[in-house]
Amino acid sequence: MQVSVLRNVLDTNDLIARENRREFDAHGCFVVNLMSAPGSGKTTILERTLRALKGRLRSAVIEGDVQGTLDADRLAPLGVPVVQINTDPHFGGACHLDARMIRNALPALALGGVDVVFIENVGNLVCPAEFRVGEDRKVMVLSVTEGEDKPLKYPLMFRVSELLLLNKTDLLKHLDFDLARFRANVTRVNPTLPVIELSARTGRGIDVWVDWLLREVAAPAAGRA
């Protein structure tokens, strides 16, 4: 019974996610749902990405946090529209964004002039994987400081993602992180998940990720998930 209630929650969420998607499509917006554990570097990656896209694509950001506007404040100097969602009215703070929260945020974004919308989800490797928000692509970030066992412990996130950004590779030389074992663990859970190694701190690999993004945005909508 509990399971069927939860099934219902997800079905309702999917309906609203599809409405969001129609709204994004109507404005020609490509939407990336960016997910990770807390502190994996999503916001620093976004800062680099928004700078790299300047003059090539018009971006907008929806920031999801339990409380506060810290990440939105960090992005403000980049001159890109940012809308902040705080999940804290929900039960001490919802641990994920859902489709309704995105729908409620949409009136605050002028989608007409936007090519790509980045949705920075709440830092969490579990529930964000379960809630579609109307995105074209789910992209996850994992920092090498989190350990190579994470695909086996949080498999759903690795299964639903369409790209994995492996961040903080500048720290690899100071860690015991086993890159080969990590890649083997990813393959066990999702054999087709592409992995881009990068360092948001040094900028290494950001060009590879931006190239991926430009290709995906340029692809015909019919090819999208």
Place this chain on the structure above:
Amino acid sequence: MQVSVLRNVLDTNDLIARENRREFDAHGCFVVNLMSAPGSGKTTILERTLRALKGRLRSAVIEGDVQGTLDADRLAPLGVPVVQINTDPHFGGACHLDARMIRNALPALALGGVDVVFIENVGNLVCPAEFRVGEDRKVMVLSVTEGEDKPLKYPLMFRVSELLLLNKTDLLKHLDFDLARFRANVTRVNPTLPVIELSARTGRGIDVWVDWLLREVAAPAAGRA
């Protein structure tokens, strides 16, 4: 209406948590609920802790993971009873342990010979803070790689915790982590939260944490939360 349903879930959880607590108390077990984001180093801290406690306190561990027995397998060589809870029958994997899961795990633990039970929660900085499980103390771990803004973004976890273990301090020299700013952020959210700096990798600070634990376990139960 949604809020009152959730209020109900929490009330029911608290009832079961109190039953768990009575059961732990009846056996003279001190219980630590260990919480953090994924990859903060809870299991490595536990490995060090269980070794340090050998011959001083009899320990047991309840491991909480969405899937798998990786952490339980890591602890097995330490000769301490370990029970694994997998949360994956719940909705693609519950993102936290609740009191009922702990209650269901208790028959598998012979509490009679145990002084201290460590409950390693699912890696998540949001929902585990909301669910009591019958613990005496909530202890959170944060790795310095996660950034100094986390108290402001996940305030409930910092508010409910009674000790913060700041892990991976061996990496500080390679990071931009501002320790003074982090401590100021902690103080803003929870002015009385003690912080122990440690490195589970090098062992630095483990003695301070173990001393804290021995003091808490020795304190009269009446003094417990």
